[in-house]
Amino acid sequence: MVKSKKKIAILICTALMAGQFSVGIFQPIKEFSNTAYAKEVNTVKKAKNVIMMIPDGTSVEAVTLARLYYDLKKDGIPGNDSLNMDSILTGLVKTYWQDGPITDSAPGGTAYSTGFKSEDKHVGVLSTKDGNIPKSTLLEAAREADKATGMVVTCEAMHATPADYASHVANRNQYNSIMKQMVYGKFDVVLGGGDRQLSSEARSADGKTQYRKDGIDLRKELKNMGYDYVTNKNELTSTKSSKLWGIFAPQAMSPDIDRERLTPEEPTLQEMTNKAINVLSKDKDGFFLMVEGSQIDWAGHANDPSQIVSETVAYDKAVKAAMDFAKKDGNTVVISASDHSTGGGTLGMVGLGEDIGKSYSSVTFEDTIMKLTKAKASSALIGSELKGKDENTIKTEVKEYFSFEDLTKEEITEIQAGNLSSVISKRVGIAWTSNNHTAGDVGLYCYAPLGIEKLTGLVENTDVAKYLEKVTGLDLALTTDKLFGNAKTEFDKLGATISIDASDVDNPVVNVSKSGHILKLNGFTDKGTFDGTKVNFNGVIVLITKDGKTYNEKDIYIPEDVLTKFKEYVNAGKVVESIVKEVKPVKPIKPIKPIKPIKPIKPIKPIKPVIKSSPVKTGVVTAKSGLNVRSSNTSESSKVGLLKYNTSVTIIGEEGGWYKIKYGKSQGYTFKSYIKF
Numbered sequence: 001m002v003k004s005k006k007k008i009a010i011l012i013c014t015a016l017m018a019g020q021f022s023v024g025i026f027q028p029i030k031e032f033s034n035t036a037y038a039k040e041v042n043t044v045k046k047a048k049n050v051i052m053m054i055p056d057g058t059s060v061e062a063v064t065l066a067r068l069y070y071d072l073k074k075d076g077i078p079g080n081d082s083l084n085m086d087s088i089l090t091g092l093v094k095t096y097w098q099d100g101p102i103t104d105s106a107p108g109g110t111a112y113s114t115g116f117k118s119e120d121k122h123v124g125v126l127s128t129k130d131g132n133i134p135k136s137t138l139l140e141a142a143r144e145a146d147k148a149t150g151m152v153v154t155c156e157a158m159h160a161t162p163a164d165y166a167s168h169v170a171n172r173n174q175y176n177s178i179m180k181q182m183v184y185g186k187f188d189v190v191l192g193g194g195d196r197q198l199s200s201e202a203r204s205a206d207g208k209t210q211y212r213k214d215g216i217d218l219r220k221e222l223k224n225m226g227y228d229y230v231t232n233k234n235e236l237t238s239t240k241s242s243k244l245w246g247i248f249a250p251q252a253m254s255p256d257i258d259r260e261r262l263t264p265e266e267p268t269l270q271e272m273t274n275k276a277i278n279v280l281s282k283d284k285d286g287f288f289l290m291v292e293g294s295q296i297d298w299a300g301h302a303n304d305p306s307q308i309v310s311e312t313v314a315y316d317k318a319v320k321a322a323m324d325f326a327k328k329d330g331n332t333v334v335i336s337a338s339d340h341s342t343g344g345g346t347l348g349m350v351g352l353g354e355d356i357g358k359s360y361s362s363v364t365f366e367d368t369i370m371k372l373t374k375a376k377a378s379s380a381l382i383g384s385e386l387k388g389k390d391e392n393t394i395k396t397e398v399k400e401y402f403s404f405e406d407l408t409k410e411e412i413t414e415i416q417a418g419n420l421s422s423v424i425s426k427r428v429g430i431a432w433t434s435n436n437h438t439a440g441d442v443g444l445y446c447y448a449p450l451g452i453e454k455l456t457g458l459v460e461n462t463d464v465a466k467y468l469e470k471v472t473g474l475d476l477a478l479t480t481d482k483l484f485g486n487a488k489t490e491f492d493k494l495g496a497t498i499s500i501d502a503s504d505v506d507n508p509v510v511n512v513s514k515s516g517h518i519l520k521l522n523g524f525t526d527k528g529t530f531d532g533t534k535v536n537f538n539g540v541i542v543l544i545t546k547d548g549k550t551y552n553e554k555d556i557y558i559p560e561d562v563l564t565k566f567k568e569y570v571n572a573g574k575v576v577e578s579i580v581k582e583v584k585p586v587k588p589i590k591p592i593k594p595i596k597p598i599k600p601i602k603p604i605k606p607i608k609p610v611i612k613s614s615p616v617k618t619g620v621v622t623a624k625s626g627l628n629v630r631s632s633n634t635s636e637s638s639k640v641g642l643l644k645y646n647t648s649v650t651i652i653g654e655e656g657g658w659y660k661i662k663y664g665k666s667q668g669y670t671f672k673s674y675i676k677f
């Protein structure tokens with residue numbers, strides 16, 4: 001609560017600062033109820049567009065490492081180059097969650113998307129004494145205000161941060177419910193990875209795991225809804241559609257530093273950001289775009305020095321894309337703020353410099369971060385490939401990817417144990433405090449056009465949402481009322497009874513009956529039927545479940561539009577024209593390019609032993625000794641024995657006598673290599 005004297009002082013101060021604009025059009029200052037530190041921001045105009053950028057898991061120290069790396073890699077001269085985000089730094093963000101100091105991404109991102117601190121693993125859901133209730137996100141509020149909406153990530157689309165903006169679940173692992181909400185939420189642009197959760201045909205690399213078991217193909221649904229569905233950089237570049245899903249990998253996309261080598265067909269975060277801005281900015285009502293540098297966090301979890309700096313620099317290029325647009329546009333606010341820190345990596349490990357006869361304070365750039373500028377791969381990825389390998393292989397690979405030629409016996413032993421990241425970290429002087437998240441404040445970055453005050457100082461993560469609400473004029477509370485009425489309460493008032501059919505847990509159906517009529521609502525979609533006639537609603541039906549298996553009729557949330565149409569139906573006794581008609585017509589689009597049919601991946605019986613010339617083009621084989629394997633599709637040099645004996649691999653294609661394979665996974669990566677029989 002702010003005392004009125006202080007409030008007046010703030011108003012006068014801001015009025016003076018904004019002297020060139022007409023004074024006296026400030027809206028009444030809104031009272032914030034969630035935190036004591038809520039930021040009061042005054043604007044003399046509204047922002048038409050918002051680009052919210054989240055470098056997941058990026059500590060202040062990680063930005064320092066990335067800046068040093070970028071600066072030295074560019075020209076070897078320290079101090080003359082800075083990151084793009086450096087120019088818009090405005091403060092720090094406190095990231096703690098409802099009950100503790102170290103947040104998970106789910107409540108961390110929920111604070112940014114809804115303005116509420118929440119419980120561990122909660123996505124777009126607030127825990128209250130009345131249970132877990134969905135709260136509107138800024139992305140949904142923008143959609144309801146007829147703005148274009150989009151999300152760009154390098155993780156799977158249903159991962160915590162994008163889920164925080166587009167869905168409502170009590171546990172972030174409820175991927176199938178999240179993906180349905182993302183699809184039926186009708187956001188205009190979604191770019192990232194995660195094809196596996198869209199189709200019941202998709203399987204894991206080893207063919208054993210089927211992620212969707214409900215027979216649904218959400219890619220077909222997207223096509224029916226008028227989206228163009230693209231799967232590589234070329235298709236992304238050439239599409240002209242205003243409604244666009246681009247899913248470029250079955251799971252996560254490649255780490256930026258490995259992309260050219262492993263999956264050159266994938267676009268970069270900057271390319272995806274540019275495309276999203278290009279598509280969304282055509283909407284005359286403005287847009288809300290969320291961009292996540294998803295894998296900085298994973299590099300922190302893996303304590304991977306080469307990935308954390310390269311991934312942060314890749315993210316910074318996306319920040320540049322956003323800033324370039326915002327500066328030209330003059331009506332766009334750009335915010336960048338991490339949801340938490342991860343890994344606790346700092347330059348300054350215990351004993352730094354001792355092995356080269358120096359004190360920490362006489363260690364030079366060449367002794368430390370300069371060495372990292374020669375890295376050509378993420379060390380976690382190469383590290384897992386080198387686990388258990390012979391000395392020669394290790395020496396060759398470490399020389400090729402990290403330019404270290406003088407590995408000690410101890411270091412080789414450490415790499416054989418799978419700890420390459422630790423070896424590289426020590427070589428460059430980086431120490432880590434955790435394989436998980438840490439509690440440190442994170443950097444706040446804000447760009448706002450003339451006439452809109454920036455968010456500055458030490459703020460709560462929830463203040464970011466409140467700031468964006470204020471500067472755009474979007475109203476989260478009103479949107480929550482519009483999208484998430486409690487079904488039990490509302491239908492009780494109308495004398496209707498409800499029950500849930502949860503026999504298919506990913507596709508629960510809510511049955512509403514009154515006077516012999518039945519309304520069926522399909523969970524996590526915008527669809528239903530009135531006595532068998534199909535109806536679309538404006539908004540998604542959300543059922544909150546703690547365990548992901550059981551549903552309770554008290555925890556069903558429905559958009560206002562369901563009630564409006566239900567009343568209309570019951571009054572008329574039949575489905576009338578206005579009910580069947582969609583409330584929000586889909587924008588007209590150009591004819592859709594047919595979706596590239598994805599071959600069903602049937603698990604093939606392992607073929608053993610491996611024969612000289614493999615008769616299979618796709619399928620699962622068991623690798624044996626003597627195979628030629630190379631981890632690069634750009635280098636012809638073959639590496640023998642990189643693959644563990646008896647590793648199951650999936651052949652996904654053939655190029656010039658080399659079979660392209662996928663095998664194993666770690667930290668969310670699927671390893672891709674080439675193999676020769």
Ligand SMILES: [Zn+2]
Pocket residue numbers: 056057104105106108297339340
């Ligand atoms: Zn996170």
